Amino acid sequence: MIRIENLTFSFPTKDLYQDISFSLEQGQHCAFIGASGNGKSTLIEMILDQDKHHYAGQIHIEDKTRIGYMSQFMSSDQAPETSVFDFIAEDFLNYEKKIADICEQMATAEDIEPLLEAYQEALDGFQAIGGDDYESIIHKKLNLASLMTHRDLKISQISGGEFKLVQIMKEMLKQPHIMIMDEPDVFLDFENLEALKELINNHKGILLVITHNRYLLNHCFNKIIHLENKQLQEYNGSYIDYNFALLESKIELQELAIADQEEIERNEALIHQLRLNATYSAEAAKGRALRARVKYQERLEARRIQAPFVEIKQPYIEFAWHEDIETYPAITTQDHTIAFDQVLFEHASFEIQSTDKVALIGSNGTGKTSLLRQLVSGHDNIQVHPDTKLTYLSQVQGETLKDEDTVYDAFFEAGFESRSQIAAHLLNFGFDEEILYQPLSKFSGGERNLLQIAKVCGDRANMLLLDEPTSHLDTYAQMALERAIQDYPGGLIMVSHDYYTIANTVDYLLIIQDGELRKISNRKFRKMIYKNHYNKDYLILEQEKKTLETQIAMALKATKFKRAKEICDSLKDVIEKMKQ
Numbered sequence: 001m002i003r004i005e006n007l008t009f010s011f012p013t014k015d016l017y018q019d020i021s022f023s024l025e026q027g028q029h030c031a032f033i034g035a036s037g038n039g040k041s042t043l044i045e046m047i048l049d050q051d052k053h054h055y056a057g058q059i060h061i062e063d064k065t066r067i068g069y070m071s072q073f074m075s076s077d078q079a080p081e082t083s084v085f086d087f088i089a090e091d092f093l094n095y096e097k098k099i100a101d102i103c104e105q106m107a108t109a110e111d112i113e114p115l116l117e118a119y120q121e122a123l124d125g126f127q128a129i130g131g132d133d134y135e136s137i138i139h140k141k142l143n144l145a146s147l148m149t150h151r152d153l154k155i156s157q158i159s160g161g162e163f164k165l166v167q168i169m170k171e172m173l174k175q176p177h178i179m180i181m182d183e184p185d186v187f188l189d190f191e192n193l194e195a196l197k198e199l200i201n202n203h204k205g206i207l208l209v210i211t212h213n214r215y216l217l218n219h220c221f222n223k224i225i226h227l228e229n230k231q232l233q234e235y236n237g238s239y240i241d242y243n244f245a246l247l248e249s250k251i252e253l254q255e256l257a258i259a260d261q262e263e264i265e266r267n268e269a270l271i272h273q274l275r276l277n278a279t280y281s282a283e284a285a286k287g288r289a290l291r292a293r294v295k296y297q298e299r300l301e302a303r304r305i306q307a308p309f310v311e312i313k314q315p316y317i318e319f320a321w322h323e324d325i326e327t328y329p330a331i332t333t334q335d336h337t338i339a340f341d342q343v344l345f346e347h348a349s350f351e352i353q354s355t356d357k358v359a360l361i362g363s364n365g366t367g368k369t370s371l372l373r374q375l376v377s378g379h380d381n382i383q384v385h386p387d388t389k390l391t392y393l394s395q396v397q398g399e400t401l402k403d404e405d406t407v408y409d410a411f412f413e414a415g416f417e418s419r420s421q422i423a424a425h426l427l428n429f430g431f432d433e434e435i436l437y438q439p440l441s442k443f444s445g446g447e448r449n450l451l452q453i454a455k456v457c458g459d460r461a462n463m464l465l466l467d468e469p470t471s472h473l474d475t476y477a478q479m480a481l482e483r484a485i486q487d488y489p490g491g492l493i494m495v496s497h498d499y500y501t502i503a504n505t506v507d508y509l510l511i512i513q514d515g516e517l518r519k520i521s522n523r524k525f526r527k528m529i530y531k532n533h534y535n536k537d538y539l540i541l542e543q544e545k546k547t548l549e550t551q552i553a554m555a556l557k558a559t560k561f562k563r564a565k566e567i568c569d570s571l572k573d574v575i576e577k578m579k580q
Contacts, residue, residue: 001025001065001178001206002047007057009042011442013434016042019057020232022225024178029200029207031217031239034227035474036446040210041072041182043227048180068176070168072183072210072445072472080156084147085138087155088170092134095126129175141169144202145195159365161192168199178206183445185213186471187395189363189497190529212446212474214500214542218578244575247552248568255561267297314476314553316428317453317484320460325489330354330388330463336381338367338374348517350510354388354462357485357492359502359525362512368495369395372465375493388491391461395468395495397448400455403441407431407451410440414455429454445472453481462490470498479546499529503539541578548574 002024009017016039024030032040045052048069050059061067079087086093102119106112130137142148145165150158158166168184185193193215200207200220208225211217217239224235224242235242274290329351337346344367352358360368374382376392384390394400401410411422423433429450440448449472456464470478478501485492485505496502502509502525509520520528526539548571555564 001062003058003060005058005060007043007046007055007059009039009046009053009055009057013438015230017055017227017232018230020227020230021057022232022234024206024208024223026206028223029203029221030209030223030225031221032208032210032225032227033212033217033239033474036450036472036477037444038227038229040227041444044069044180044182044208044210062177065178066174066176068171068174068179070164070171070179070181070184072186080154082155083152084142084155084158084166085151088138088141088166088173089134090170091129091174092126092131095122095129095131098122099126129173134173137173138169141173141199144198145169146191147195159363161188161364164188165192165195165199168196172199172203176205178208179203181207181209181211183210183212183472185211185216186445187364187468187497190499191363193497212472212478214475218542240575240578243549244568244571247549247571250556251552251561251564251568254556254559258559264297267293271297315430315450315480317457317477317480318428319457319464319484319488319490321462321488321490325355325462326387327353327355328385328387330356330385330491331375331382331493333382336379338370340370343515344370345512345515345517350517350519352491352493354385354491355489356508357488357506358494359506359509360493360495360512361497361502361509361525366512368512369467372467372493372495375465388463389459389461390463390465391456391459392465393452393456393467393469395471397445397452400452401440401448403439405440406437407440408436410451411455411458414458416458425458426451426454446474446477449473450477457484464488464490464492464494466492466494466496468495468497470496470501479550500539500542503529504543538578541574544574545571545578 003021004023005021007017007020032044034040042053046055046059047061048067082090099119099122102115102122106115106119109115126132139148139151142151147162147165150162155163155166164184164187168181172179184196188196193213197216197219200209200216207221209216209221221239222237224237224239226233226235226242226246233246235245237245271290271293274286274293278286278290331352332350334349336348338344339346344365360371362368372392375384376390378384392400405413407426408419408422411425416422416425419436423436426435427433431447431451431454440451443451449469453469456466469481473481478498482501482504485494492506494502494506503522506522508522509525510517511520511525530538548567552564552567552571555561555567
């Protein structure tokens with residue numbers, strides 16, 4: 001259906017692809033992975049509109065291929081008063097209206113031939129997207145996503161996560177040959193993430209999905225496309241098998257690459273010595289020996305093993321603080337209620353100590369972000385201790401990072417004093433100095449979130465308010481963030497739907513459920529998610545897997561290949577347990 005051949009593309013300030021190729025064929029559900037900022041979304045743009053960018057290479061798409069698309073950025077403001085059913089059925093209803101209008105015109109028209117042609121064209125379009133039984137098809141999708149009870153609700157009455165699922169259903173029901181989704185999992189609570197998994201696994205067409213979500217990656221895909229460092233690699237199989245095969249390949253390739261380099265350096269030293277000898281002697285034999293060594297060196301260079309496909313680029317994240325952290329009641333509230341058109345929760349009381357790490361969880365639309373914003377802006381019913389310095393990371397990146405600002409502007413306004421200070425700080429997060437004067441609008445969602453985290457790290461606060469901090473981050477940035485949270489001695493309140501991150505970083509949770517806010521332990525939380533969502537020990541095994549992968553990366557960095565292979569054997573055992 002789609003074939004990319006020898007594609008090369010660069011922005012003025014950054015090379016994205018260098019001679020990459022891949023294809024998508026019937027039956028493939030493909031995960032498109034890679035670190036933030038490597039050009040995944042840009043490549044999707046090229047597929048959707050081949051004239052948008054100037055590139056070298058070819059993008060082949062079969063004639064009459066229908067492509068469905070779900071952007072990572074979405075808004076429910078486009079049809080707030082439309083019912084969920086009518087929103088999903090919009091294309092079907094438009095066809096029905098068009099066919100009815102044509103029939104009405106035919107009743108009085110003198111020349112019926114053009115109308116007959118228009119009628120047949122509309123009927124063909126209606127049938128091409130399954131119009132003969134569209135109501136039943138929509139009901140099946142709603143049931144699959146556990147949203148049948150929302151059928152007659154207005155779009156304005158459902159949560160953002162639920163609306164995202166409704167949008168995906170709408171695109172899928174157009175029966176595209178290829179369905180493309182850019183980070184459809186961002187901000188979904190686990191119930192909606194489970195629904196997304198079902199929609200993906202039951203979709204009959206080709207899927208191309210950009211995602212960093214570990215749960216989806218482990219449960220949904222039979223092909224992997226990995227874009228990293230301007231190169232691309234295809235793998236027909238599951239993500240978990242691909243990741244293991246990639247690590248095995250990296251160990252082998254790096255070992256061979258170092259052996260090659262050592263041989264090249266030895267031969268270069270011999271060439272240097274032979275050239276010195278030739279300077280003082282005109283013997284033909286010495287000249288022949290030098291030419292032979294130079295030719296041998298050329299052969300070595302030609303067959304040199306390429307560097308391993310993926311270089312682990314994990315940012316270094318550390319939340320700074322002013323002084324020794326003392327324990328005291330940092331945030332308290334009594335009998336607190338949040339209500340807009342309806343009551344989200346009421347009569348909530350809690351006390352958060354200055355060193356507590358707390359996750360605030362609940363389904364989409366239950367008031368988590370609203371509560372966090374009240375902590376930031378202030379509220380008569382919420383008391384913040386005067387020694388508590390808050391800093392805030394928003395899930396809406398435009399709140400803290402303005403598109404028109406440059407990176408330098410954003411960090412200078414945040415209190416950084418010089419270009420060199422900003423550049424040194426951002427280097428820890430994997431950003432080069434060249435990006436300082438680029439507008440923030442040019443960065444990917446993952447890069448912008450990492451920049452937002454970098455701002456928070458520089459605030460030297462003793463209480464972090466983080467709203468969906470892992471959103472858009474690639475896997476290695478998520479790992480770095482989790483470690484930074486574990487190492488931070490201050491307090492933290494984190495809104496997150498990433499159950500894995502929550503289980504590994506917080507002391508306890510505040511859960512909003514059935515209009516109430518209550519405190520639960522991390523242990524109880526783990527039991528709850530094992531019961532409702534994960535197989536027994538899944539999160540523990542996933543943690544072991546990530547730890548071993550990191551150990552392998554560190555062993556490779558230190559060129560300890562024997563140790564890397566030993567760890568790889570342990571990783572294989574963990575992976576087999578995860579598959580059971």
